[in-house]
Amino acid sequence: MAYVGRFAPSPTGPLHFGSLITAVASYCDARAHNGKWLVRIEDTDIPRIYPGSEDHILRCIDAFQFEADDxxxxxxxxxxxYDAIINQLHKNHLVYACQCTRKMLGSNHIYAGTCRDLNLPFEQQAIRVRVSDQEICFSDRLQGTHCSNLQQDLGDFVLKRRDGIINYQLAVVVDDYLQGMTHVVRGADxxxxxxxxxxxxSILGYPKLKYMHLPLAMNDQGQKLSKQxxxxxxxxxxxPELLQQAIRALHQPEVDLDTPxxxxxQAIAQWDIQHIPHTKELEGTYL
Structure with missing residues (x-):
């Protein structure tokens, strides 16, 4: 199978050093496998788009001289x-409308299926996907085997919010399929x-992907680097200096300070994921 990977930032703020680590790892891993590397801006949560952040992402791609293949x-x-996919799931009785508000749900993060059999109209309601009582496992290339029973650990989850915003979970799955992704490289968060x-x-009939979740860069407060x-x-x-630091953070062999x-x-020629810490956090602190 030909390798197709991607870098898919959300424009809820400008890119930071943690974003650069992900971009470098996804790019080098794709190129080291003679694969394609694509860029996708994950901006379905339109109210949270930070002014100017999409432009900053595009300028970063250019400044660090990443070359997207599409x-x-x-x-x-x-x-x-995405709405068409929800309609497809609806026809197959795999989703339903939910009238539960956050206040109604309280602090319980496991959805109890309150609206599962109410057959509510879809207009102005959240749309949830049905999950089954079964364990789902996958083998992460860095983090090892990871398992979860969605019904017991989470419950039916939202694909579209009451305010019409498409949930990240739906958009990322649909676009990974439509763009022909084979590998996902992203942060352990x-x-x-x-x-x-x-x-x-699986319920949409899409092929399985290979995952690699990178250890996160942390600040001096013990928090992951993030816009929040x-x-x-x-x-x-x-x-160039920041690129060199990102390559070091991934524990890859040293590269010369030159054009990005x-x-x-040079980083691609020396790329070896066995050097990346098989942890969820990087040691040390970053700005």
């Missing part, structure tokens, strides 16, 4: 497509989403 897609341009996505892909934790935006004037394109070429 046009960049934006999920907010594909909302009708998304590890617990994987069983949900495997379940959704005010991680610094990547300084595009320091692209030359550095990436």
């Amino acid at each position: 046009a960049i897609i934006f999920q907010k341009d594909r909302l009708d497509l 998304l590890l617990d989403n994987t069983e949900r996505q495997i379940w959704l892909g 934790n005010m991680a610094q935006a990547l300084d595009l004037n320091r692209a 394109a030359h550095m990436l070429k």
Whole structure:
């Protein structure tokens, strides 16, 4: 099977050093396998789009000299497509409308199936997918075997919110399929989403993917680098230096400080995932 991978940031803020680690790892892994590397902007949660962040993502791609193998897609341009998939699931009785609010659900994170058999109309309601009482396992290339029983651990989960926003779980599964993905390289903070996505892909008849969840870069407060934790935006004037630091963070062999394109070429030639820590967090702290 030909390798197709991707970098799929969300524009809820500018890219930071943790994002760069993911971009480097996904790019090098794809190129080391003579595969394709695509870029997707995951912007279905339109109210949370941070002004200017989509432009910053595109400028980062250029500054670090990553070369995508196809046009960049934006999920907010594909909302009708996701609605069509929900309609397909509805016809097969795999989803249902849910009127439960967060207040009604309280602190219980496992959905009890309250609306499962009420046959509520779909208009202005959340849409949930039915899950079954079975264990789902996958073998992560870094993190090892990971398992979850969705019914016991989570319950039926939302594909479309009451306000009409398409959930990340649906959009990522549909687009990974339509773009022909074979491999997913992303941060370990998304590890617990994987069983949900495997379940959704299975009921849609999509082929299985191979996953690699990278250890997360942490700040000096013991928090993962994220937009919510005010991680610094990547300084595009320091692209070679930051790229070298990201390659080091992944414990890859040293590369010469040069143009980003030359550095990436060197990193690809030396790429070995066995050097990446098989943990959920990187040692040390990062800005």
